[in-house]
Amino acid sequence: MNSQPKVTSGPDIIAHRGGLWAGMSENTLEAFRAAADAGVHWMETDVHASADGVLFAAHDADLARIAGRPHSIRELPAAELDDVELIAGGRLPRLEELVEELPAVEWNIDVKAEHSIGPMIRFVHNFSVGQRIRLASFDSATLRRLRTALPGVRTSTGTTETALFALGGLPLMPDHGPVPLPPDVDALQVPRRFNGIPVVTGDFVDRAHASGLLAHVWTINDAEDMAALFALGVDAVVTDDVTIGLEVLARTPRTGE
Template sequence: MTVLNNGVTGHRGNPEAAPENTLAGFASAIALGVDFLETDVHESADGVLFLCHDATTGRTCGTDLAIAETEAAELRKLNAAHSFPSERFAPIPTLGELLALVAANPHIRLSLQPKCPAVGAICAAVERAGLAGRIAFNDGNFELLMEAKERLPEALIFYDTRDVEQLESGIGEAVAAGFYGLVAHQDSLNRERVAAIAEAGLEPGVWTVNDEAAMRRFLDMGVYRFYTDCPARLLKLKEGR
């Protein structure tokens, strides 16, 4: 089966409809038809790779623990669906669990944002799962992305930029490094900068856009890749174009 390519990245899954960074949320985004899932990776005190945006668990799980200082068995007791009272208990998933879900859905790809130094362990897990050809990395840390690319040359690399200065300097850096795309914060993009990204041979992207009017505006600018918490909204909008 050919992988999808529609420019819609389910940011932490499908947070509009399901708890972020949970297997239920990722499955929901896959069912909608996104071409990429995006998630964040932290390492527990005993070396297990968990999927959570924050370094601590309070916002998403209610109980506040530092992931890097807590062993896996304790983290697995927490409810990652805490903010969705209607949802069943959902443990914080491991990277291995998500890789298994991706492996079972050959049309989907996965973008990983390492929030810990364990890039080597992350790449090793991807290789064990046989998914090197369907993995990307995204982050604003250039050195971290270079390490990921060196360890996993097949992976696509998206350089996430926060402001105009990083965007403008990052275009040349990303091209020289062989990166695939540049995904800029929405406040730093205009038509000319989107054109400059595309003319450099990079896929132009924006993060994190949830408002329909903003989606329309960036589509009109020529943006292709969107990180969004509302993938159903963006998919419907793209289908109408």
């Protein structure tokens, strides 16, 4: 049994990169503020560290797609990144700006690269945000380092941990799979399908809950898919379409209703 407390009382949505809004770039203060104003409590973002160790909210390691510039984020100092104009409007926000400007929001933060681990650890200590975040990564080694340095901070499962948990569906296997998950894991964050094979089933969700874990599914933008997942009992869907997500959520019974 996982030792983390249950952190939701019913289904929820998580705004993927703040959501996609007309006239706004992903992963900008404006997008996250729009989602918060709409009623979203949990936001998802990825982070990369600048050359001088400042964390910026960005999915890509480089600026080509979002700003049309031939640089990686880690090549440039924070002061220069502050002035980068994004193609779809706005600027890259520092993570510290997001947590300060949106104090009621909780953050699901994907640490994308090894060089961002140290800055992430320092950030949590310097800004006392351990109770407002969940750390994520596909890489198990990254998660091990974060958990060791930041005990008590919530994390989701990495790819290997999720695969081991999936084995819990086999006969005579414990619900959590062959290896218990670390105590600071509070959520399984998974795609609905992987290589065409369903990941999120009623059994998967039931075993997650029996193991004290939340079941989060990414990235879902179709209303029927959201409704079907909530009917299975998933605790949250990660979505780009905040408006549709909130509409589906409003029609979904909360736990205990």
